[in-house]
Amino acid sequence: MKISPNASNAGMRFFAVLTASATLAIATLVSASSSHQVEQLDSLVVPRTSHVATALSDGRILITGGRDSAGNLVAVSEIFDPETQTSTSSATLATARVDHTATRLADGRVLVAGGTGDSGPLSSAEIFDPANPDAGFQVIPSTMTAARARHTATLLSNGPVLIAGGEGTGTAEIFDPTTELFSPTLWNLNMPRSGHTATLFTDDSVLLAGGSTNSMELFTPSDQRFTLEAATMSGARTGHWALELSDTRVLFFEGDTDNTIDEFNPVTDTITPKGSLGTHATSATLLVNGKVFVLGSDVAGLYDANAVPPTPPFIAFNETSVPGSSILPRNGQSATELPGDKKILISGGADTNNLFMGMALFNPARIWTDRDDYYPDEPVILSGSGWIANEAVYLYAVDNETQRWEYGTTITADASGAFAVDPYFIVELRHLGVQFHVTAVGAQSAMQADVYFTDNVTGILYENSGRTIKRDAFAWGATVYLGAAFNGQSGNRCYKVEWVNPSNVVVQTAQFEPNTLADSFLVPSSGPSGIWQVKLYEATANGPCSGATFPSTPTQTLTFDVARAVVIGALADNYVDLKNPSTVQNAAGTTLIVAKKSGTDEQINRLSPGASPTLRR
Structure with a gap:
């Protein structure tokens, strides 16, 4: 069989054609600031289970059928809108059903066929036109040639739909959307199949696999014949998934007891066993990056067919690696890729206590920074994972003050779909107190991830207790006041402050509860002169000072000059430019010299060395 796969269309499941050449990349720890994947x-x-979710031409998702919490069949449909991230009620099926197919036709309409109704398997079919929702579901006068449930419905390239299996004799038929008629295929299947998969190839042939058997057969539309494949799966499968990784790779995923x-x-025409997943999946969805998003009743995670030992092919999520992932495990759900940003919509289903669940979104792509708060002059290191291997990823940042796009750049993901930009940009003093919003968009995948972060707590030195006049030079006997500007998580942590003299000796230390960082220090009346330091240590976690731990390296170090007298407005030590008025003060703040313009603009006075003035900036 020399053919090339195109797209997988197996009844209620929605798959995409992808190339999978990336290894699994899941961070084991969530960094300081990360985009949300869930x-x-x-x-x-x-609320329902066992329903069908179908992607519409405009990117919305049509949800049909299923059972409600009382076990009743559901007739009302609903449509999820990615723009509003809400689902609203839509038209009502003429016949409530489950185990049906809902296939989007070439003209955008949706064919709902077969399934199980209140009285058993159905041969009826209905059509819904999203462009004319008020018309509701229109019953097709022509019924299928057999009642079918757990069958497949595959849209062929020229418009008709191949409907196969789902009944006891192995029949198939073709639906013509133009005439809205069903007609039996010229040949039957080689054996009855139910709960099988159907994979469409580029030559319009369709591979049927499994359905309580390990066999496969190929449908060719030119002669409407089903030909049994020589290769067989490693075991009988039913209710499994067929996922196309590339032109030469199709995964048959679970559907067996092991x-x-x-x-x-x-x-x-070869089958290669890939071993066991190690857990029972309730849905398996191929992601745009080539990995498989797996949900089970008590697990959620990613499967990577390209994983190289000792890396396991399946890695389960937890609240550390993927925060919020505990809401994902369930059974009876649908997991459908959104056509736009390639997120996965998980809708409905029930948990292990049979409590019906709502909707959630999973984003395969992620970006994160090395910190959630930064000081001016610190580099922002941006990393990413979950992108398509080797795709270009566009980056740009917006701050909440200027609202301008800045730091636009393009980075290429590596073979595992990951990247790191070091540095992405340097935080500037003008960014004090702003919040950054960084967006990453995949050029090939159209995936998008967003992360928010701020600059860090910023210690500031003042000359007055009201902390309104900033200063970084003080005379002997003066009081230095420390204040702080908190951003992000910084206000929720304990701080330790150390005052260090020019000999690098800590002369005063204190701790401050969250949001209370305001210290002061009295410079000794005899100095010494020189560069003093104020070291701020931010606790490693949010919470009070009781039990707080601090890093060995200061979170921020401030410096200030100490001298017998302070020159305010000087250009350099011991110089006063008479073009601009300058003042020399002693420790008590008494003015010693006031320099004013006189004579020529070039006139400069030199202070005596004994004054030891220092610069006030």
């Missing part, structure tokens, strides 16, 4: 959304209009995975090469 978003909890509101509930469905009708939760195994097979890889099929349609060019060489």
Whole structure:
């Protein structure tokens, strides 16, 4: 069988054609500031399980059928809008059903076919037109040639739909959207199949796999014949997933008692067993980056078919690696890729206590910074993971004061879909107190990730207790006042302050509870003169000072000059430019010299060396 896969279309499941050449990249620890990969959304209009989610042409998601919390079949449909991230009620099915298919046709309409109703398997079908929702679901006068449930419906390239299996004799039929008629295929399947998968290839042939059997057969539209494949899967599968990784790689994912995975090469007609996932999946969705998003009743994680030992192919999420992921595990849900930003919409389902669940979004891509707060002059290191291997990722930042796009650049992800920019940019003094919003957009994938962070706590030295006049030079006997500007998480932590003399001896220390950092220091009346330091240590975690731990390196170090007298407005030590009035003060703040313009602009007075003035900036 020399064919090239195009897209997988297996009934209720939605797959995308991808190239998978990346290894799994999940951070083991969440960095200081990270984009959110999991978003909890509101509930469905009708909480349900075992429904079908279909991506519409405009990017919205149509949800049909299923069962409610009382076990009743659901007739009302609803539509999820990615723009508002809400689901609203839509048209009502003429016949409530489950185990049906909902296939988007070439003209944008959706064909809902078969399934199980209150009285058993259904042969009826309905069509919904999203462009004319008020018309509701229109029952097709022509019924299918057989009642079917757990069948497949595959849209062929020229418009018709191949409907196969889901009944006891192995029949198939073609639906023509133009005439809205069903007609049996010229040949039947080689064996009955139910709960199988259907994979569409570029030549319009369709591979049917499994369905309570380990066999596969290929449908060719030119003669409408089903040909049994020589290769067989490693075991019988039903209710599994067929995921196309590339033209030569199709994964058959679970559907057996041992939760195994097979890889099929349609060019060489070979099956390669990939071992067991190690857990039972309730959905498996191929991501745009080539990995598989797996949900189970008690697990969520990523499977990477390209993982190289000792890295395991499946890594489960936890609240450290993917915060918020505890809301993802469930059964009976749908997990559908949004056509726009390639996030996965998880809708409905129930938890292990059979409590019905709402909706959530999972973003395969992630970006994070090395810190959530920065000082001026500190570099911002930006990292990313979950992107397509080797794709270009556009980066730009916006601060909440100027609202301008800044620091635009493009970085290329590596073979694992990861990147690191060191530095992305340097925080400037003008950024004091602002919040940054950095956006990353994949050029190939269209995935987007956003992270927010601020500059850090900023210690400031003042000459007055009201902390309104900044100063970094003080005379002997003067009082130095320390204040702070808090940003991000910095206000929620304890701080330790050390005052250090020019001999590098700590002469005063204190701790301050969150949001109370305000210290003062009386410079000794005899100095010494020189450069003094104020070292700020931020606790390693939010909370009170009781039990707080501090890093060995200061979070910020401030410096100030100490001398017998202070020159205010000097150009350099011991010089006063008479072009601009300057003042020399002693420790008590008494003015010793007032320099004013006189004679020529070039006139300069030199102070006596004994005054030891220092610069007030």
